[in-house]
Amino acid sequence: MDTLEQARAEIDAVDAQLAALFERRMAAVLSVAQYKQAHGLPIFDAAREAVVLEKAAARIQNAALRPYYKDHVQNMMDVAKQYEAEVLGRNRAAYQGVEGAFAHIALRALFPHAEAVSYPTWDEVFDAVSRGDTAHGVVPFENSHAGDVSAVLDLCYNHPELWVVDVYDLPISQNLLVLPGTQLAQLKHVYSHQQAIAQSETFLKQFRLPATAMPNTAMAAKFVAESGDPSKAAIASAETAALYGLEVLVPSINTDGDNTTRFIVLSREKPTVGNRFSLLFTLDNKPGKLAEVIQVIGRFGYDMESIKSRPLPHVPFDYYFYVELVGDPSADETAALLRELDHTCRTVRLLGVYTK
Known part of the structure; x- marks a missing residue:
């Protein structure tokens, strides 16, 4: 291109073609959404998404542009999922409280196009997601000053059918x-x-x-x-x-000038992509069992960012544990870690997969 005007004209011409292709793509997305609705399929298909991204990157001749194009395709797929959710009537997210609550503010940041559905209690938010009344739930998990929201962690433990699929840190000014x-x-x-x-x-x-x-x-x-x-x-x-x-x-x-509350996003659909994952486990009441778990995690090379314990409901002086680990949950090492923990722990389950 000889001039700035020529370059901009070329961009405008390409954008016009992209607009037509976008409408064509979204028409195909609508067909996919209707098929999923008819067959009761989930909106998010992690395996399919990974294949699409790899194919997309391979189409770009200029290696320097591949990561940018991959991001572009990821954005298009995110838009498609939002559109599918709206078409299928699943574009609803639950929170506790009323409009203006911090959970409502976090929900709006996470799901700007979703219908925000209010519930009086955290229990009812979990139940709404579990029943399928809403696709997601947004609840506070911990605060940088006041610590854990223990009741929410207990609800996570008591709802094994739900997954943590995202986290959001909201700066809080009281x-x-x-x-x-x-x-x-x-x-x-x-x-x-x-x-x-x-x-x-x-x-x-x-x-x-x-x-x-x-x-x-x-x-x-x-x-x-x-x-x-x-x-x-x-x-x-x-x-x-x-x-x-x-x-x-x-x-x-607020006492802490850097006051931040971390919210978690609940879903019935199991996540697979992220750079963090969290586990819930219980142990036999024997000396050294917790140390053994920590050693197993360390041996597999995972950094443990958080560990918490809570009393088990209806079991005096017995506890369950929560850990958050840094790593790829889809890696072979993660599967091997979970297999070994299955032998070390009384019970263990994957709670969440997300990116931070």
Whole structure:
């Protein structure tokens, strides 16, 4: 090309061809979606996706361009999956709370085109995904300041039919929300989720403000707004303040300036692609069994990013364990690791596969 104008004209001409090809491709995607609907097949087919990506890369003559084209095809397949989900009526995602809750904010970031479906409790989110009422569920898993959301980990353990297919780290800024015109001296009580209260403990102690836990930060904001009582305040996001007609009296009251909550995405469809995977296991109550598991993981060369333990339901003084490992879950070494852990542990199962 001799000039910038000529190059841009060439790009425009190619884009016009791509637009027509895109419509043609999406028509074929629609046919695939209708077939899957008729035969009860899942939207995501990991094996098929891997084959398509490899074929796509092989078509590009210029080796330097292959990874870019592979990313382009991956993006097209992601769009196709969104379209299939919408066509099949599966483009719904569950969260706990009401609009404006941190889980709702995370859901919108993860699934901008999905219908967000609210449930009162985490249990009901898990049940909705399990029944197939929604394709996904978004729930908090841990916070950088307050630690694990133990109830969610217990629900993961109690729902072996569900998988963790993605994670999302949401920076959290907890704000003190009040009715318009309220002064700090008027406040007598604060309402929020237990995690938000824990994250704002230093501020609450400083101003001697008692706090009551509610199921959700956004529910707390809604309660304060509907109460009309200037002695009440909520701890929640600035987005929630705008939704319910409240003011941010004091911004960023959380103790940890780098406050982040990690959300997990639940699905009935087993994932296979990622650079992290998580396991749940139980052990016989014998000396050295946990050390043996850690040694097995180390021998296979996996970096263990997290390990947690929780009491087993209805079994006094017995525990289950959660570990997150760095590595390719589809590698032969992972299959070998799981086989060896199957001999070492009383029970072991793959919980999640995702990319971080």
